[in-house]
Amino acid sequence: MSDVLPRSADVVIVGGGIVGTAVARQLAYDGLSTVLLEGQAFGGAVSGASLACLGTHMHNLQELDVLVEACAHWRELSESLGDPFEYNHSGQLRFIMREEDVAVARRWIDAERAHGLPPELLSPEAVREREPLLTGPIVAASWSPGDATVNPFLAVRALLADGRRHGVSAFHSTPVTGLTIQGDRVTGVQTAKGPIAVGKIVIAAGPWSAGLAAMAGVNVPIVPRQAQCLASVRQPPIIRTVVGACESAGGVESGYTQIQQARxxxxxxNTVVAPEGTTPGAENRINEVPLRFVRDSIQTLTTLFPSLADILMLRSWVRFEGVTPDDRFLAGKLPPEGLYIAAGDNGTGFCRAPYLGRLISRLVRGVAAAPSDALYDPARFAGVSA
Ligand SMILES: Cc1cc2nc3c(=O)[nH]c(=O)nc-3n(C[C@H](O)[C@H](O)[C@H](O)COP(=O)(O)OP(=O)(O)OC[C@H]3O[C@@H](n4cnc5c(N)ncnc54)[C@H](O)[C@@H]3O)c2cc1C
Structure with a gap:
């Protein structure tokens, strides 16, 4: 593997999280000479610290086709690459703690079943058959059997390795410091290791993407939001599924809760009882995990799984997600000519990454768009059209 940056390429991707890695891999598969530049370590930002659940349940219904395609793609990747990232077809339970929220779950289930997906509503007894230690005061749970998880860090590494086998030139510790623009099109990127002449640039820099787009004079509406996670010391196998909260109007279950056991x-x-947005423009750096988060998370865990009251915590971490005003990615063309973006993950970008790779490749190669691609077009925001 050469340490020397190529002088030119068809496409440069800025950012080596799961999105940039998936985009680079896809472009190389589709025959383009592709350079992936990561400012720090591949998967070292939010991607490697994710819970990486791949699922279709209780997401934006407009995105269901995308999620079905993305989940299938992850399954195929696991099979074709020989399970290098601990793909676990665990299914997902969304617990419900208040009778009035059963109707909310039913609405989701009906809508997803109308798309041919198989979620169903389970009684507390049926939940315990799937998740025996989930003995807390739930009134029901929805069950989505198709959902899965992967080991996020291994997934980034596996896609990177496969991309390299197909021709991606990838460099860590190589931040992009400037974009070169001549007339109305991009012509290159600048890095501390030298410039690269390139006709197409894809910004996949997570919450840092707004800063990169600003180098081309474009304002994209992506702001950072702090996300955090707690991890226990190693346990014998005790949790089988992904246990998440059903959408609700209030109470402990109203925030974002996701509990699972790694291999x-x-x-x-990962629990946020009252989600607090990070102030737009807040500094995008690693902060301490708030003590309140630790306390609330442990309380939620032991409410749901009373037998885990004595579980020992090992560590916690904070990362930053990129948030857009309508909770959907920006994936598509930006001005000037030759500039593209795939960022604005809203905390669920792991699942969508392979789809975004295909979307960006379609645009870069100028082939027909898929119907769902329009959902992510940055031009839906005023002033961001290519
Ligand atoms: C606790 C937790 C649980 C989660 N659970 C899930 C889940 O269950 N399912 C799901 O789908 N998603 C989940 N997510 C969200 C998911 O991890 C993210 O949506 C996804 O990883 C975003 O990937 P990314 O590649 O866009 O961003 P990042 O991983 O942030 O990658 C961007 C990269 O760009 C690099 N970069 C920035 N600026 C530059 C520059 N100038 N030059 C070069 N490189 C640069 C950064 O160093 C970084 O590595 C979770 C996140 C957290 C924190």
């Missing part, structure tokens, strides 16, 4: 044995959980 390493660590119980991972």
């Amino acid at each position: 390493s044995g660590q119980v991972l959980f």
Whole structure:
């Protein structure tokens, strides 16, 4: 593997998280000479710290076709690459703690079943058959059997390795410091290791993407939001599925809760009882995990799984997601000519990454768009059209 940057390429991708890696891999598969530049470590930002659930349940219904395609793609990747990222077809339970929220779950289930998906409503007894230690005061749960998880860090590494096998030149510790623009089109990127002449640039820099787009004079509406996770010490296998909260109007379940057990044995959980947005423009750096988050998370875990009251915590972490005003990615063309973006993950970007790789490749190669691609077109925001 050469340490020397190529002087030119068809496409440069800025950002080596799961999105940039998936985009680079797809472009190389589709025959373009592709350079992937990561400012720090591949998967070292939010991607490697994710819970990486791949699912269709209780997401934006407009995106269901995308999610079905993305989940199928992850399954195929796992099979074709020989399971290098601990693909676990675990299914997902969304617990319900208040009778009035059963109707909310039913609405989701009906809408997804109308798309041919198989979610169903389970009684507390049926939940315990699937998740025996989930003995807390739930009134029901929805069950989505198709959902899965992967090990996020291994997934980035596997896509990177496969991309390299197909011709991606990838460099870590190589931040892009400037974009070169001549007339109305991009012509290159600048880095501390030298410039690269390139006709097409894809910004896949997560919450840092707005800063990169600004180098081309474009304002994209992506702001950072802090996301955090707790991990226990290694446990014997005790949690089988992804346990999430059903959408609700209030109470402990109204925030974002996701609990699962990694193949390493660590119980991972991510709970925000009252989600607080990070102020737009807030500094995009690693902060301490708030103590309130630790306390609320442990309380939620032990409410749902009372037998885990004595579980020991090992560590916690904070990362930054990129948030857009309508909770959907920006994936498509930006001005000037030759500039593209795939960012604005809204905390669910792991699942969508392979789809975004295909979308960006279609645009870069000028082939027909898929109907769902329009959902992500940055031009839906005033002043961001290519
Ligand atoms: C606790 C937790 C749980 C989650 N659970 C899920 C889940 O269950 N399912 C799901 O789908 N998603 C989940 N997510 C969200 C998911 O991890 C993210 O949506 C996804 O990883 C975003 O990937 P990305 O490639 O866009 O961003 P990032 O991983 O942030 O990658 C962007 C990269 O760009 C690099 N970069 C920035 N500026 C430059 C520059 N100038 N030059 C070069 N490189 C640069 C950064 O160093 C970084 O590596 C979770 C996140 C967290 C924190």
